[in-house]
Amino acid sequence: MGKVKFDVSVSLDGYSAGPNPRFEEPLGDGGERLHEWMLETAGFKEAHGGGEGGATGPDDDIVREAFENTGAYLMGRQMFGGGEGDWDESWKGWWGDDPPFHAPVFVLTHHPREPLPMDGGTTFHFVTEGMQSALEQARAAAGDKDVQIAGGANVVQQYLKAGAVDEFQVHVAPVCLGGGVALFESLGNDEVKLEVVRVVESPLVTHLKYRVVK
């Protein structure tokens, strides 16, 4: 069985999105700066159907590794498509016609909806039976590969607190956002025991990988 993991870009001051996240700017003010390290990598461009010519190197290796080992994704309804989850059935989320997941994606929501197949192998499944059920469905879909908790921060925190996460990476961008969504906000003192597993550096970001000690 694969691992349950997450991969989140954060600012040096600990935010996974900037202040004032909103429909037009889901990453909040300045939040796009957290992801600059990723946008030019060949692996990211390929996943987004962006053709040839991206950058190779350590950042690209990290992106490829994450995509290749992941068999299914979990995400909150906000990350699928914003709003309160009572989308019109015509709303296909904000990931475009060919989302970068190329795998089943399980969306936590209170609003039942038929599965939504997209181009390129991504199918969004809408799960109304809660976190545990969503995780079980994602594990079954992932087979031997990993389940990636795509976000947002509140979903990541809930699975961490539930003891469901095996390992995770934070990609620390050399920026301060001064506010926004704190990735680990609701985690209490000493609630999760961690070990450093790997550190990869590049000029644009530092990739820190941790194992959750159970």
Added chain:
Amino acid sequence: MGKVKFDVSVSLDGYSAGPNPRFEEPLGDGGERLHEWMLETAGFKEAHGGGEGGATGPDDDIVREAFENTGAYLMGRQMFGGGEGDWDESWKGWWGDDPPFHAPVFVLTHHPREPLPMDGGTTFHFVTEGMQSALEQARAAAGDKDVQIAGGANVVQQYLKAGAVDEFQVHVAPVCLGGGVALFESLGNDEVKLEVVRVVESPLVTHLKYRVVK
């Protein structure tokens, strides 16, 4: 002329001290866990008059480097001795008779006081003329060596905002404190431009060094 720098241990969720810092526990609840990586190093033990037998390796190299290149320290009154700064003249701070600095230490305060020489080469100088004056005095005392802003977080933030800091290290411990003193709390979005200079990993902590782009 040397650099102006700081070196602060932080939790993965961005705190340089835990919740509820107080006189008996200046690092707050769980805050001592941020410094565990340092306590067993040979360099730290030597600086604290702790004799022989400490650990060598990357963490020790980092500690030694910081001590060796520093010619003077700056700190807030809280870090010297807690309280409101109107100490009885007999109060010599909480660093013991032989503080680990072994160099001049400039303490920002509103209460004038004669310099306080300690064992081992540390002298505390109490500066009432403000941040800029304290920095100038520390620079003069440091000569060709660096000035280290020892803390606390509010002092670090003020010097960062004033554009006075050349580089800094954060030592990221694999713990979450769930609250406390956020090292970069008052830094606004994009207020400071940073470049990653160096990453050193060890099992206990990750040492991230940044340069402030001016």
